[in-house]
Amino acid sequence: MYLHKILSQKHNSPELPTSAMDGYAIKHQDIHLGRLKISSINPAGEVLTDEVIEGSCIKTFTGSLMPQGADTLIPIENVTVEADEIVITQEVPQGFAVRAIGENYAKAELLIPKGTKIDFPQIGVMSSLNIVQVEIYEKPTIAILSTGSELLELGETQSNNAQIRSSNNYILEAIVQKYDGIPLQLGCIKDDKESITHSISSALKHSDIVVTTGGVSVGDFDFVKDVIHALGCEVIFQGVRVKPGQHIMVARKDDKFIIGLPGFAYSSTVTALLYLVPLIAKLQQGKCSLRPVKATLSDPFVKRAKKAEFTACNISLKEGQYFVDFQGKKVGSSAILTNMLGEVALLFTAEDAQSKESGEEVDILLLG
DSSP: EEEESSEOOOOOBBSSSSSSEEOOOOOGGGGGGGGEEEEEOOTSOOOOOOOOOOEEEEEEEEEEEETTTOOOEGGGGEEEEETTTESSOOOOOOTEEEEOTTSSSOOOEEETTTTTTTTTTHHHHHHHHHHHHHHHHOOOOOEEEETTTEEEETTOOSSTTTTEEEEEHHHHHHHHHTTTTTEEEEEEEEEEEHHHHHHHHHHHHHEEEEESOOOOOEEEEHHHHOOOOOTTTTEEEOSEEEOOOOOOEEEETTEEEEEOSSSSSHHHHHHHHIIIIHHHHHTTTTTOOOEEEEEEESBBBBOSSSSSEEEEEEEEEEETTTEETTTOOOSSOOTTTTGSSSSEEEEEETTTTTOOOOOOOOEEEOOO
């Protein structure tokens, strides 16, 4: 959930000087006296009319308003009590343990900017302001479709060796949940135009974004791209110079979006992170959770394509610096989903980049 309007406040917090500890409210100029008379007690939640006068103190508790006349709170650990007096055993500086006016927030201070993701700190601040409800941007609903006559749903019995278990739709459902969308799982559909047309048309009615996997390449049975055109969608772009996922397609139908991802599991996962996740954040006026940072190579990197590449790598953090290696990462097709296992980031190399040696600095994308 992302905040729709900025939140500021019309008063200070605290409104008046407040005790930050249990102790005794004093005039700091009296601390040299060493012994002060306890003139009153000041429980939290009550408004005390007694004042601290010269040579005296008032017992005061955490959260209590500071009594008039006092400018310092000496904690109970720093005194011993003898009858109705305290003996100061350890001095404190002036203003010690006194929360100043506006320490938490000042009047008219911007507290939570528009577009902020609401998490536990924001909920705590809003509770302290007695704000029961706020306007937010709704999470977008993302319909998920996997195309392919070879795909088997979970639990479905395999009848021949050409069939494979569908994973893309479940990966996408998990990604949507992780990055603040609402998944609408529509499962697998066969490679025929009629089924794909019906499924995408229906999905557009019930979601903000439709995500498909498969059917956007150049094969005889890649019908998704044709259906998107046939439905009268505005194609924003089709095909990118990126590995993996060059055959991605992004289109728009009125205020709805369609993202056609490749069918290979690693390709669809990476392109979903690169194209779907930022769109989910954009529709909520929020900030994408994926974060680019610099890292140091622990292993050499071999540049394999004349395209921008996003390569799964292992990450570690040592003394504030990210390091990446490729231990256990396999080289092959864009179907190797197991390369995403572990503490993983995506290593980005530009289209014109060269292979790199150990110790060189690289750009990686943290997955949040």
